[in-house]
Amino acid sequence: MISETQAAKAWDHPKGITHIEEGRYTTERALAKIIGDSFRRHTAVGSLIFETGAGSGYLKSLVPSEYTKAQYFSSDYSRNNLKEGLKKRQLNAPAASAYDLPLRDNSVDCLVNMDAYDTLPNLDRALIEAKRVLRPNGVFIHFQVNSPSDDTVQSDYPNYIFFPGRIDEKTC
Numbered sequence: 322m323i324s325e326t327q328a329a330k331a332w333d334h335p336k337g338i339t340h341i342e343e344g345r346y347t348t349e350r351a352l353a354k355i356i357g358d359s360f361r362r363h364t365a366v367g368s369l370i371f372e373t374g375a376g377s378g379y380l381k382s383l384v385p386s387e388y389t390k391a392q393y394f395s396s397d398y399s400r401n402n403l404k405e406g407l408k409k410r411q412l413n414a415p416a417a418s419a420y421d422l423p424l425r426d427n428s429v430d431c432l433v434n435m436d437a438y439d440t441l442p443n444l445d446r447a448l449i450e451a452k453r454v455l456r457p458n459g460v461f462i463h464f465q466v467n468s469p470s471d472d473t474v475q476s477d478y479p480n481y482i483f484f485p486g487r488i489d490e491k492t493c
Contacts, residue, residue: 349383352383352464352466355464356384356385357384359464360384360385360431361385363460363462365430366388367391367392368392368430368431369394369428369430369431370388370389370394370430370433371394371396371422371429371431371432371433372394372395372396372432373397373417373419373422373432373433373437373438373447374396374398374419374434374435374436374438374440375396375403375412375414376397376399377402377403377405377409378406378410380433380464381395381412384433393413394415396416396417396423397414397416397417398416398417398418398419399416400416403416419434419437419438419441419447419451420441420443420446421450422450422451422453422454425454427454427455427456428456430456430459430460431461432451432454432455432459432460433462433463434462434464435463435464435465436465436466437463
């Protein structure tokens with residue numbers, strides 16, 4: 322697992338993004354289920370969906386195909402990541418900032434992202450922009466994927482049930 326500092330530096334580089342994605346493969350089935358359930362609950366098939374902070378398109382690969390066939394657009398501020406996404410996942414992807422989306426007012430049914438908005442220095446500005454482009458009754462979906470680090474397990478949650486016991490722990 323890479324450190325948070327290494328991960329932050331990796332966001333603007335295709336190889337770094339790929340490394341981050343590879344760390345998620347162990348949880349990919351669970352992520353796909355959560356993401357699929359969220360789309361089915363909050364977004365109609367055929368909706369115009371616009372993804373911000375797409376990186377190389379990992380989220381799109383987890384969204385059920387009935388949502389990505391026609392009107393699913395991905396964007397990211399990094400042209401390098403988008404180039405990688407075009408190769409790997411056939412993204413329909415304009416380079417765009419979450420602060421200045423290339424969309425008309427009230428034009429999108431669903432604005433979605435994974436692990437992007439928590440990295441923005443001006444979240445209020447990005448959310449105002451999200452509100453601008455969403456249609457009335459449109460939905461904003463933000464997926465935040467967190468994995469505990471070794472020191473989180475050891476210092477914050479030493480007996481947490483989902484983590485395997487450490488060798489030094491006494492078993493009951």
